[in-house]
Amino acid sequence: MGRQDLKGQIAIVTGASSGVGWQAAVRLGEAGVRLCVTARSEEALARLCQDIQAKGGECIAVPGDVTVQSDVEHVVRECVAHYGRVDLLVNDAGVQSYGLFDELPWEHITRVFDVNCFGFMRFARAVLPHFRRQGGGHILNVQSMLSKGGAPLLSTYSASKHATLGWAKSLKLELTNTDIHVSNILVPSVSSNMFAHAPTMFSRAPKPVPPTYDVDVVARAVVRAARSPGKTLVPVFLQGWLILAMDTIVPFVGDFILGRWGKRMQMREQPVNRREGNLFQPMPRVMGPYGPVPATPRWKRFSATAAIAALAGGAVLGAARLARAAR
Ligand SMILES: NC(=O)c1ccc[n+]([C@@H]2O[C@H](COP(=O)([O-])OP(=O)(O)OC[C@H]3O[C@@H](n4cnc5c(N)ncnc54)[C@H](OP(=O)(O)O)[C@@H]3O)[C@@H](O)[C@H]2O)c1
Numbered sequence: 001m002g003r004q005d006l007k008g009q010i011a012i013v014t015g016a017s018s019g020v021g022w023q024a025a026v027r028l029g030e031a032g033v034r035l036c037v038t039a040r041s042e043e044a045l046a047r048l049c050q051d052i053q054a055k056g057g058e059c060i061a062v063p064g065d066v067t068v069q070s071d072v073e074h075v076v077r078e079c080v081a082h083y084g085r086v087d088l089l090v091n092d093a094g095v096q097s098y099g100l101f102d103e104l105p106w107e108h109i110t111r112v113f114d115v116n117c118f119g120f121m122r123f124a125r126a127v128l129p130h131f132r133r134q135g136g137g138h139i140l141n142v143q144s145m146l147s148k149g150g151a152p153l154l155s156t157y158s159a160s161k162h163a164t165l166g167w168a169k170s171l172k173l174e175l176t177n178t179d180i181h182v183s184n185i186l187v188p189s190v191s192s193n194m195f196a197h198a199p200t201m202f203s204r205a206p207k208p209v210p211p212t213y214d215v216d217v218v219a220r221a222v223v224r225a226a227r228s229p230g231k232t233l234v235p236v237f238l239q240g241w242l243i244l245a246m247d248t249i250v251p252f253v254g255d256f257i258l259g260r261w262g263k264r265m266q267m268r269e270q271p272v273n274r275r276e277g278n279l280f281q282p283m284p285r286v287m288g289p290y291g292p293v294p295a296t297p298r299w300k301r302f303s304a305t306a307a308i309a310a311l312a313g314g315a316v317l318g319a320a321r322l323a324r325a326a327r
Helices: 019-028 042-054 069-083 107-135 157-174 213-227 235-248 253-266 299-327
Strands: 010-013 034-037 059-061 089-093 137-144 180-187 205-206 267-271
Touching: 010 019, 010 069, 010 253, 019 034, 019 089, 019 213, 034 042, 034 069, 042 059, 059 069, 059 235, 069 107, 089 107, 089 213, 107 137, 107 157, 107 180, 107 253, 137 157, 137 213, 157 180, 180 213, 235 299, 253 267, 253 299
Parallel strands: 010 034, 010 089, 034 059, 089 137, 137 180
Antiparallel strands: 205 267
8 A cells, every 4th residue: 555645634533632642633633634533521622623723734523432332423423524524543542440350340341341442443333334435444543562462450451452453453354455444553651641540459650661652652653654554553662673572582581571570660659549540431631631651761761672682682592502402
């Protein structure tokens, strides 16, 4: 699939009231995409549209909940009624709930799936009839590095993202020989609001598994993926290509690190009592669209890359030596 000109394309962006979705809408607007943004928080969506319009872009806000079928259909209907068509769906809305698997309330487990997995599917089913009629379109899914790997305290979130990636890969195969494309972005930890409003079963505020990247890293990847549909994009090296390679070659290194320190890595000092968070109702954005945990400075990312690469290299050499000695 060749490079697409985004100017004048019509996009629905879900999860646009905060974090990645917000910034992706801003970047798509700058690229000339005409936007229909959605999430539950009306006020935040209105502010986003104002920002985009102030820069000369076009934007309408249609609030809705991705777990409510009629809301999803309403968003797509409003988009098509306003712009006459829809070319791109950015599936971004997502939630997580921190807890040991056997201590998470069952309603959290089903809700995480309902938003992260069924929400993506509902929106895809709502736009597909339009794509088929138009003879083309693009479903771009904001996935996670946890669509491939795992992390303690996030078993349900990770399961929902694995499921969504499996669904997206199969959908892509079904759409072979059509001009409807499916793309995925495997997102690393980013400094979004997720960590300011995700529920947790613990008394300390959650934080992303380091290193953490700026949300704009993903927003720019969304624009790249929108221009070249049909790919699975990994936008960063350290919490991206390197981890995927290590998972294939020396999976025990990541397992050792996350098994031993993964829980502690995901907790801040800040005390918190937030057992529901934004799971069932949106929470006010005290920090604006971006989150409370700053992106990891570049020098720290480089040092961590070197340390992990050395650890992985050492593990490979050690395993090779053991194998030779055993022969
Ligand atoms: N942050 C990370 O480190 C990270 C890492 C990997 C992947 N991701 C993925 O990136 C995507 C965006 O996350 P983010 O980090 O930008 O988090 P965020 O700042 O918490 O944004 C999540 C968005 O989803 C919306 N949302 C939540 N529940 C919804 C519902 N039931 N119906 C409609 N909208 C709903 C929220 O808006 P309302 O509350 O207004 O509805 C918000 O706009 C997610 O798919 C997430 O899984 C994030």
